[in-house]
Amino acid sequence: MQPGEANKFSMLSKPAAAWKRFRRIFPRRGESAQKDRAGYLMTFPYVLHVIVFLGYPLAFAFVLIFHRWNVYTPMKWVGLGNVKLLAGDPLVWRALANTLYFLLIHIPLQLALALGLAELLNRKLRGRNFFRASYFLPFVISGVVVTILWQQLYATETGLINVLLQRLGLPKVGWLTDPRVAMPAIAIMATWKNVGLYVVLFLVGLQAIPARLYEAAELDGASEWQKFRRITVPLLNPTIMLVLVLSTIGGFSLFIEPYVMTGGGPAGSTLSGILYLYKQAFTFSKMGYASTIGFFWALIIFTVVLLQRRFVEKEAVE
Amino acid sequence: MKRLLLYLMLTAGALLFLYPFVWMLAATFKPETEIAGFNLIPQQPTLESYRFVFQKIPITRGLVNSLFVSIIVTASVVLFGSMTGYALSRLRFRGRELIFNLTLATMMIPAQLTLIPLYTMMVKFGWVNSYLSLIVPAMMSSYAALLFRQFFRSIPQSLIEAARLDGCSDWRILFTIIYPLSKPAITTVAILTFMGVWNDVLWPLMVIRDQELMTMPQMVTLFAVGGQAEARLGVQLAAATLLAVPIILVYFFIQRYMIESIASSGMKG
Numbered sequence: 001m002q003p004g005e006a007n008k009f010s011m012l013s014k015p016a017a018a019w020k021r022f023r024r025i026f027p028r029r030g031e032s033a034q035k036d037r038a039g040y041l042m043t044f045p046y047v048l049h050v051i052v053f054l055g056y057p058l059a060f061a062f063v064l065i066f067h068r069w070n071v072y073t074p075m076k077w078v079g080l081g082n083v084k085l086l087a088g089d090p091l092v093w094r095a096l097a098n099t100l101y102f103l104l105i106h107i108p109l110q111l112a113l114a115l116g117l118a119e120l121l122n123r124k125l126r127g128r129n130f131f132r133a134s135y136f137l138p139f140v141i142s143g144v145v146v147t148i149l150w151q152q153l154y155a156t157e158t159g160l161i162n163v164l165l166q167r168l169g170l171p172k173v174g175w176l177t178d179p180r181v182a183m184p185a186i187a188i189m190a191t192w193k194n195v196g197l198y199v200v201l202f203l204v205g206l207q208a209i210p211a212r213l214y215e216a217a218e219l220d221g222a223s224e225w226q227k228f229r230r231i232t233v234p235l236l237n238p239t240i241m242l243v244l245v246l247s248t249i250g251g252f253s254l255f256i257e258p259y260v261m262t263g264g265g266p267a268g269s270t271l272s273g274i275l276y277l278y279k280q281a282f283t284f285s286k287m288g289y290a291s292t293i294g295f296f297w298a299l300i301i302f303t304v305v306l307l308q309r310r311f312v313e314k315e316a317v318e
Numbered sequence: 319m320k321r322l323l324l325y326l327m328l329t330a331g332a333l334l335f336l337y338p339f340v341w342m343l344a345a346t347f348k349p350e351t352e353i354a355g356f357n358l359i360p361q362q363p364t365l366e367s368y369r370f371v372f373q374k375i376p377i378t379r380g381l382v383n384s385l386f387v388s389i390i391v392t393a394s395v396v397l398f399g400s401m402t403g404y405a406l407s408r409l410r411f412r413g414r415e416l417i418f419n420l421t422l423a424t425m426m427i428p429a430q431l432t433l434i435p436l437y438t439m440m441v442k443f444g445w446v447n448s449y450l451s452l453i454v455p456a457m458m459s460s461y462a463a464l465l466f467r468q469f470f471r472s473i474p475q476s477l478i479e480a481a482r483l484d485g486c487s488d489w490r491i492l493f494t495i496i497y498p499l500s501k502p503a504i505t506t507v508a509i510l511t512f513m514g515v516w517n518d519v520l521w522p523l524m525v526i527r528d529q530e531l532m533t534m535p536q537m538v539t540l541f542a543v544g545g546q547a548e549a550r551l552g553v554q555l556a557a558a559t560l561l562a563v564p565i566i567l568v569y570f571f572i573q574r575y576m577i578e579s580i581a582s583s584g585m586k587g
Contacts, residue, residue, distance in 0.1 A: 038488040039411030042401040047417060049398075049458040054424055057435035064435060071441050120328055127328075133573045134332040137339070140569050140576060141562050142517045144535045148542050148558040149342050152551055158354035160341070196335070200581040253430070256519050260543055274430065274520070281434055282524070291434040298431035 064291035082292040105187040114198035136196035179269035205239035346556040367556035380534035394457040403466025451525040469503035506579040
């Protein structure tokens with residue numbers, strides 16, 4: 001075909017195609033529009049809701065970053081003031097460091113405990129449902145209940161944990177009063193609360209692994225550890241990823257635990273990002289700055305989750 | 319022998335998770351001086367802690383508020399979620415892919431990002447200190463829409479075509495043919511939504527100031543944090559127990575559904 005010919009044909013077909021496209025977007029009233037109507041009616045409330053309660057706040061979050069505002073008096077443009085404030089605010093970085101400290105303890109503990117309990121449960125057992133249900137119970141109960149309960153358990157003088165430690169001849173620990181221990185204490189509590197969910201997730205994952213893989217490995221003389229490392233872990237990779245992502249998001253969402261137990265103390269050691277955001281918004285009425293913190297926090301969550309996904313996927317390929 | 323060890327470990331695990339709750343329940347019936355001990359039977363049982371809680375905060379009002387808000391939100395999320403899911407899976411219309419992609423995109427947005435702007439919006443709407451701020455922003459969920467879409471795709475198209483030939487409208491198809499077939503999806507969405515709303519504390523703390531309008535977890539949180547409990551352990555635990563009891567009761571009867579629903583929601587990723 002000559003170059004000119006192609007041009008000629010497209011010239012001829014273009015108006016027809018354009019017309020067809022136009023009609024597809026704006027059909028004649030009648031059959032086609034009728035058919036579309038149910039679809040629009042059924043999705044309209046949802047789309048409207050997304051625009052009003054998600055789209056608009058999302059756009060407004062960007063606007064707020066550049067303003068100082070206490071909600072009641074007019075907004076004041078401050079340019080990059082909030083961003084500069086954030087970059088130089090030691091408490092923001094403290095909250096970030098606290099969160100990473102939390103995750104550093106929470107995630108390995110969570111993975112080990114959940115995988116261990118799931119391994120134990122993944123066989124023919126009497127009372128399997130009972131065990132599963134009891135591990136899962138703390139997860140369904142409100143975080144407020146768990147926090148109030150653990151605050152008592154952690155109490156330095158009267159708390160059961162210290163009472164137990166002393167009976168075992170060990171020294172008391174200032175669970176919620178020692179700045180070095182307070183965040184790990186919250187991490188242990190969070191693990192206790194959430195591990196049941198991850199036990200169930202791992203159980204589902206374990207049950208999907210074909211038994212013949214283990215049988216084949218046994219024939220080749222593999223040890224229990226080798227089976228675990230070479231079969232269980234790689235095949236559980238999607239579940240591990242999921243647990244990582246969910247606990248990370250959970251760690252960055254910490255609020256009620258420090259709010260009730262420590263108020264962010266002692267010495268700022270349990271200050272979390274959301275608690276700080278809440279304080280900026282409701283103690284100091286700084287909506288612009290609070291929104292900037294929220295934006296920063298969301299950005300970090302996004303990045304961390306993305307990095308984890310990268311890392312775990314690479315691990316799976318190797 | 320190995321079997322025995324296994325059961326021992328499993329039982330130790332169960333104790334680890336159950337004992338603190340049983341201890342909490344026992345502690346609420348103990349006088350203050352008895353609480354710091356492992357025993358589960360109060361020496362001098364008393365209802366003083368509960369009397370104190372009921373005297374200080376309108377906790378039954380909190381329960382009613384929580385039920386009211388959670389039930390309306392759950393019903394709404396199921397209704398609108400299933401409508402959206404049906405349209406996205408079973409209807410053909412222009413813009414369907416766009417809406418589907420929009421639904422997926424909304425799932426990527428961390429909630430922290432919109433928290434403050436949404437709050438300022440509630441102020442502008444005059445919804446602070448009103449049930450509206452607890453209900454309306456939560457009335458729809460992208461997650462529910464996607465879950466219903468996924469589930470409805472497994473329903474045979476021939477069933478829907480047959481109903482259409484009989485002159486059924488899409489609304490009637492959804493409510494009379496699809497709904498009865500979708501009990502698992504409806505249960506899952508209902509349980510997840512209800513629990514999510516019931517347990518949320520941050521949002522109520524932001525938008526509700528009036529004690530009469532507070533949800534139960536919010537009321538108990540402020541009771542424990544503020545000075546009202548007068549640092550009395552039994553009283554704080556009694557308030558926490560009252561908050562835990564409704565969920566524990568529900569869990570006792572439908573734990574299998576709750577576990578499966580929540581686990582399946584985790585599996586979406």
